[in-house]
Amino acid sequence: MTPLFARLRPKPGIGPALYGVWAIVAIGLSIGLSGLSPESVTRLLVIALLLGELALRPMLVGALPALASRTRFLVLGTLLAAAVEGMHMISMPVFLALRIDRETSFAQGLVRYALDLLFTLPAYVVIFSLLWFFINRYRYTLWNYILVMGLGQTLGDGGLFFFIDAPAMLFFLPYPMTNYHAINIIPFLAVRDHLPPARSAGAGRYLAIPALIGAYLVCGAIIKLVGRSLGLAQD
Numbered sequence: 001m002t003p004l005f006a007r008l009r010p011k012p013g014i015g016p017a018l019y020g021v022w023a024i025v026a027i028g029l030s031i032g033l034s035g036l037s038p039e040s041v042t043r044l045l046v047i048a049l050l051l052g053e054l055a056l057r058p059m060l061v062g063a064l065p066a067l068a069s070r071t072r073f074l075v076l077g078t079l080l081a082a083a084v085e086g087m088h089m090i091s092m093p094v095f096l097a098l099r100i101d102r103e104t105s106f107a108q109g110l111v112r113y114a115l116d117l118l119f120t121l122p123a124y125v126v127i128f129s130l131l132w133f134f135i136n137r138y139r140y141t142l143w144n145y146i147l148v149m150g151l152g153q154t155l156g157d158g159g160l161f162f163f164i165d166a167p168a169m170l171f172f173l174p175y176p177m178t179n180y181h182a183i184n185i186i187p188f189l190a191v192r193d194h195l196p197p198a199r200s201a202g203a204g205r206y207l208a209i210p211a212l213i214g215a216y217l218v219c220g221a222i223i224k225l226v227g228r229s230l231g232l233a234q235d
Contacts, residue, residue, distance in 0.1 A: 016143055023174035030175050038091040043175065045087040050182040053080075061189045069194040070132055076187040077128035078121055084183055085120050086113055094119045094223060095232040119227065123219035124183075127153070130215050131184065131208070136195060138205035145188050146181060152209040153180040156216030 027047070031040045053060055064072050085093075089100045089112065098112040131149060134140075140148065154177050155163070163170055227233030 019147075019174065023178065026172045026174045027178070030172055042087050042091040043178070046084055046179050046182050049080075049083060049087070050178055050185075053182065053186050057186070057189065060186050063190070069191045073132050073187045073191045074125060074128050076190055077131070077183060078124050080183040080186060081124040081128075082117055082121060084179060085116055089113055089116060095227050097232050115232075119223050123216075123223060126219055127212065127215055128184075128187070130211060131187075134205065134208040134211070135188065135192075135199075137199060138208075139199040139201040140188075140205060142185075142188070142192075144205070146185060148206060148208050149184050149188075149212070150177040150180045152212030153184070153216070155209070156213040157220075158216075160213060 027043070031044070034040050060076075064075060067075065089098070089109070091099070093099050093112070093116045095116075098116050100109045100112055104112070135145070151173075154173070157180075159176060163173075224233050
């Protein structure tokens with residue numbers, strides 16, 4: 001490599017730094033435009049959870065050491081997903097009929113949250129099993145994992161159709177992606193040193209994006225079908 005090309009090569013860490021700036025601007029504009037709506041409060045709670053996870057990273061990554069790697073990955077993922085799901089109860093639970101507002105009593109809130117988890121946690125077990133499939137077969141750097149899995153989950157969980165209808169909103173993409181960073185980064189950090197060493201670093205790792213989209217669509221369709229039969233889902 002010539003000295004000129006060496007100078008032009010991006011410095012390590014520039015990608016995460018740019019993404020961080022993009023996320024701060026996108027989140028700031030979103031909250032500034034919408035104010036402290038239930039959706040904004042939910043997102044702020046999720047971001048606070050993510051920052052708390054990063055602050056407590058050594059403790060969380062070392063949690064549940066007696067469990068096998070796959071089990072640890074699934075348990076940590078579903079526990080964090082349950083926490084994030086609870087934050088969505090005030091804005092967008094799995095069914096709008098389960099939303100918690102000021103008129104909801106504590107007991108009613110617990111029942112609604114339990115019903116939400118009854119539908120969503122099995123889907124998250126499927127999603128994290130799929131994530132486990134890919135990280136066991138393909139080599140992901142932390143940054144690569146954050147982008148690929150965060151994008152796949154964001155697009156799969158309703159984002160694909162939203163951005164097709166409003167492509168200009170792609171500018172705000174990091175805002176919903178933080179939702180999935182909060183549930184999938186810690187499980188990956190907890191097991192990455194225990195994954196098979198001979199994993200491929202080929203382009204097949206990006207198949208995780210369409211695979212996640214498909215899994216979310218299938219799980220979402222099943223949830224909606226069951227919910228409609230119980231009178232919870234609205235057409």
